[in-house]
Amino acid sequence: MKTAITELFGIQHPIIQGGMHYVGFAELAAAVSNAGGLGIITGLTQKTPELLAKEIAKCHDMTDKPFGVNLTFLPSFSAPPYPEYIAAIREGGIKIVETAGRSPEQYMPALKDAGIKVIHKCTSVRHSLKAQSIGCDAVSVDGFECGGHPGEDDVPNMILLPRAADELKIPFVASGGMADARSLVAALAMGAAGMNMGTRFIATKEAPVHDNVKKALVAASELDTRLIMRALRNTERVLNNRKVEKLMEIEREKGKALKIDDIIEEVAGVYPKVMIEGDMDAGAWSCGMMVGLIKDVPTCKELIDRIMADAERIIRKRLTGFLEGRAA
Numbered sequence: 021m022k023t024a025i026t027e028l029f030g031i032q033h034p035i036i037q038g039g040m041h042y043v044g045f046a047e048l049a050a051a052v053s054n055a056g057g058l059g060i061i062t063g064l065t066q067k068t069p070e071l072l073a074k075e076i077a078k079c080h081d082m083t084d085k086p087f088g089v090n091l092t093f094l095p096s097f098s099a100p101p102y103p104e105y106i107a108a109i110r111e112g113g114i115k116i117v118e119t120a121g122r123s124p125e126q127y128m129p130a131l132k133d134a135g136i137k138v139i140h141k142c143t144s145v146r147h148s149l150k151a152q153s154i155g156c157d158a159v160s161v162d163g164f165e166c167g168g169h170p171g172e173d174d175v176p177n178m179i180l181l182p183r184a185a186d187e188l189k190i191p192f193v194a195s196g197g198m199a200d201a202r203s204l205v206a207a208l209a210m211g212a213a214g215m216n217m218g219t220r221f222i223a224t225k226e227a228p229v230h231d232n233v234k235k236a237l238v239a240a241s242e243l244d245t246r247l248i249m250r251a252l253r254n255t256e257r258v259l260n261n262r263k264v265e266k267l268m269e270i271e272r273e274k275g276k277a278l279k280i281d282d283i284i285e286e287v288a289g290v291y292p293k294v295m296i297e298g299d300m301d302a303g304a305w306s307c308g309m310m311v312g313l314i315k316d317v318p319t320c321k322e323l324i325d326r327i328m329a330d331a332e333r334i335i336r337k338r339l340t341g342f343l344e345g346r347a348a
């Protein structure tokens with residue numbers, strides 16, 4: 021399948037693995053890229069730019085296909101040394117960067133000068149238009165269903181994607197709630213040129229996370245995510261667990277007066293405990309509603325091949341069948 025996204029990034033299939041804290045290591049990025057998608061290393065999971073350089077080198081050893089790096093721009097009080105991270109990306113020969121969080125405007129010259137293509141993750145049409153105006157090559161339009169930070173507008177992809185298609189000139193991928201061939205075909209129908217998946221890629225053989233995480237994803241339903249930190253305007257969709265229940269109780273008590281310090285025990289330092297140690301109740305960690313659609317733990321190649329084969333069948337048989345008057 022050829023779309024504006026496969027052409028832009030030089031990949032075989034229009035499927036991207038979004039950056040994920042403590043999940044997006046070289047093993048997963050290389051597996052997705054080797055399967056014809058676009059794998060992405062999560063930059064800030066590497067504690068220093070030197071460690072990121074090593075992770076990039078490791079990924080180059082594992083694949084000769086294109087892969088990218090995610091750079092998440094955090095609120096300025098906790099800003100990591102972004103110029104040094106960007107230097108590691110440039111020197112590592114990376115040609116695709118997924119940005120997220122705050123606007124990447126300040127860093128665009130450093131990225132574009134090195135011939136890097138930038139795809140910015142946005143949860144609204146207005147942020148997507150801003151990304152387009154500052155020279156981003158593409159956007160990842162992240163609907164309310166998504167794992168991680170859906171923003172504060174709460175617009176699901178059924179509305180957000182066609183709105184983006186109406187307004188944007190640059191290509192975009194659908195992100196949030198994307199699970200299988202049905203998601204891909206629907207996203208393409210709504211104007212996207214591909215899809216970005218987060219949660220789905222955690223439940224793959226190559227994702228270098230504890231087995232407990234994969235088991236929890238297979239066991240969970242679409243009713244098992246919760247939105248936290250709304251009062252802080254830093255809403256995050258997470259998988260429910262005992263600590264999340266406790267956090268939500270604190271949120272109910274404090275109401276609008278909630279401070280990050282009130283819930284710091286439930287949100288700080290959680291990822292290594294969950295992803296590496298497999299402590300599923302360590303605290304709040306991102307998970308999308310599409311978790312209800314995860315029923316197995318395939319390899320990345322099995323997952324991507326299945327999506328592409330099923331997508332072809334849906335388009336050629338089901339959709340064309342409607343046009344030709346065959347019941348499908």
Ligand SMILES: Cc1cc2nc3c(=O)[nH]c(=O)nc-3n(C[C@H](O)[C@H](O)[C@H](O)COP(=O)(O)O)c2cc1C
Pocket residue numbers: 037038039040041043062090091092119120121141162165166167168169195196197198216217218219220305306307308309310
């Ligand atoms: C465990 C987890 C960690 C994530 N960490 C990051 C991150 O560090 N930076 C980022 O830009 N997005 C992060 N995301 C968001 C994903 O890149 C992606 O946009 C999102 O998962 C898409 O929604 P989906 O989970 O429904 O596929 C994370 C998502 C998950 C599930």
